[in-house]
Amino acid sequence: MTDQPLVLAVPSKGRLQENASAFFSRAGLKLVQKAGAREYRGTLAGLPGIEVRYLSASEIAGQLASGAAHLGVTGEDLIREMLPDPAGSVELLTPLGFGHASVVVAVPQAWIDVRAMSDLDEVASEMRLRQGRRMRIATKYVNLTRRFFAEAGIADYRIVESLGATEGAPAAGSAEIIVDITTTGTTLAANALKILDDGVMLRSEANLVASLKASWGETARAALRAVLGRIAAEERARTTREVRAALPESGQIDLATIAGLHEAELPYGAPRGADGEIVMRCPVDAVFDLSDALVQAGARAVSVRRIDYAFAAENPLAERLLARL
Numbered sequence: 308m309t310d311q312p313l314v315l316a317v318p319s320k321g322r323l324q325e326n327a328s329a330f331f332s333r334a335g336l337k338l339v340q341k342a343g344a345r346e347y348r349g350t351l352a353g354l355p356g357i358e359v360r361y362l363s364a365s366e367i368a369g370q371l372a373s374g375a376a377h378l379g380v381t382g383e384d385l386i387r388e389m390l391p392d393p394a395g396s397v398e399l400l401t402p403l404g405f406g407h408a409s410v411v412v413a414v415p416q417a418w419i420d421v422r423a424m425s426d427l428d429e430v431a432s433e434m435r436l437r438q439g440r441r442m443r444i445a446t447k448y449v450n451l452t453r454r455f456f457a458e459a460g461i462a463d464y465r466i467v468e469s470l471g472a473t474e475g476a477p478a479a480g481s482a483e484i485i486v487d488i489t490t491t492g493t494t495l496a497a498n499a500l501k502i503l504d505d506g507v508m509l510r511s512e513a514n515l516v517a518s519l520k521a522s523w524g525e526t527a528r529a530a531l532r533a534v535l536g537r538i539a540a541e542e543r544a545r546t547t548r549e550v551r552a553a554l555p556e557s558g559q560i561d562l563a564t565i566a567g568l569h570e571a572e573l574p575y576g577a578p579r580g581a582d583g584e585i586v587m588r589c590p591v592d593a594v595f596d597l598s599d600a601l602v603q604a605g606a607r608a609v610s611v612r613r614i615d616y617a618f619a620a621e622n623p624l625a626e627r628l629l630a631r632l
């Protein structure tokens with residue numbers, strides 16, 4: 308078997324594209340697109356064994372499912388909708404803090420008595436009884452809708468598959484209600500629709516996702532460690548601060564206790580010698596309490612700084628995935 312490169316699928320358009328590029332560059336991963344405007348492949352600068360593919364968010368979900376891509380950035384909504392067995396075919400490595408959107412059940416605002424899924428059950432039964440037809444739901448989230456309605460005990464409906472402008476379906480008369488994704492709610496409001504009180508099916512955001520179906524040879528595994536090592540180093544750096552100080556004149560300070568109280572660590576160990584320097588690292592939220600504690604304990608010149616990357620021997624993201632391969 309040939310030792311294939313790691314295929315990294317990156318959004319090439321749409322809502323996730325810009326944020327995804329920013330995420331990779333923060334982690335020091337420079338996407339280099341091959342020459343030619345129609346070339347949808349690239350590499351990562353300085354990292355061998357990786358092929359970048361530029362695809363739409365839904366194609367990325369598909370390629371992770373089939374194993375054509377090893378790693379990708381896509382919306383959790385697409386993973387849950389498109390994969391029959393997400394838990395068995397992919398690993399959601401980490402949410403990325405962008406691409407937030409919810410998949411919701413929305414009905415016409417004019418249905419003033421309909422507020423919850425249980426009310427919808429009544430609407431469906433009445434429609435069936437009085438008009439002899441089933442309630443129609445316009446959506447492209449066919450699988451998520453079937454699952455959610457089954458859990459709500461509603462069976463009397465029909466799905467009208469929508470390819471776009473789903474919110475327009477009720478006004479156009481092609482469906483009574485819709486299931487779609489929303490962020491600001493602007494599109495729903497513009498179409499005189501409202502979300503049911505218990506109608507939020509999924510809160511989604513962009514995730515870094517790994518395929519369990521891809522072929523993970525040595526080259527791909529080595530590339531995985533390198534990529535996830537940088538991503539983890541950036542995240543560790545972003546969520547922590549480095550706190551430095553000079554030892555008290557007396558040289559006496561109980562750093563272990565102070566560290567323990569403020570979730571801090573001494574990444575370079577305890578200071579040596581009377582004019583040693585204390586270097587600690589703590590979560591962003593703990594910075595002021597830790598600094599106060601150091602000052603109270605007699606430490607001098609306490610300063611706090613951001614760090615760009617914090618590399619470590621441990622690679623929790625990679626280990627979690629490799630344990631499943």
Ligand SMILES: Nc1ncnc2c1ncn2[C@@H]1O[C@H](COP(=O)(O)OP(=O)(O)OP(=O)(O)O)[C@@H](O)[C@H]1O
Pocket residue numbers: 320321322323363364365366381382383384385406407408488489490491511512513
């Ligand atoms: N307000 C939003 N509306 C739609 N998608 C959003 C929104 N906010 C975040 N997303 C995320 O972006 C994903 C789809 O992005 P987008 O619509 O840009 O892709 P696309 O280019 O239309 O993909 P395709 O052409 O395959 O449909 C969604 O599945 C969701 O995860």
Ligand SMILES: O=P(O)(O)OC[C@H]1O[C@H](OP(=O)(O)OP(=O)(O)O)[C@H](O)[C@@H]1O
Pocket residue numbers: 322471472473474487488489490491492493494495
């Ligand atoms: O709640 P809002 O902030 O108003 O956003 C929701 C709208 O955005 C998405 O469409 P998109 O712009 O991605 O177009 P598409 O349907 O062509 O993908 C989604 O399908 C909704 O129509």
Ligand SMILES: [Mg+2]
Pocket residue numbers: 321
């Ligand atoms: Mg879209």
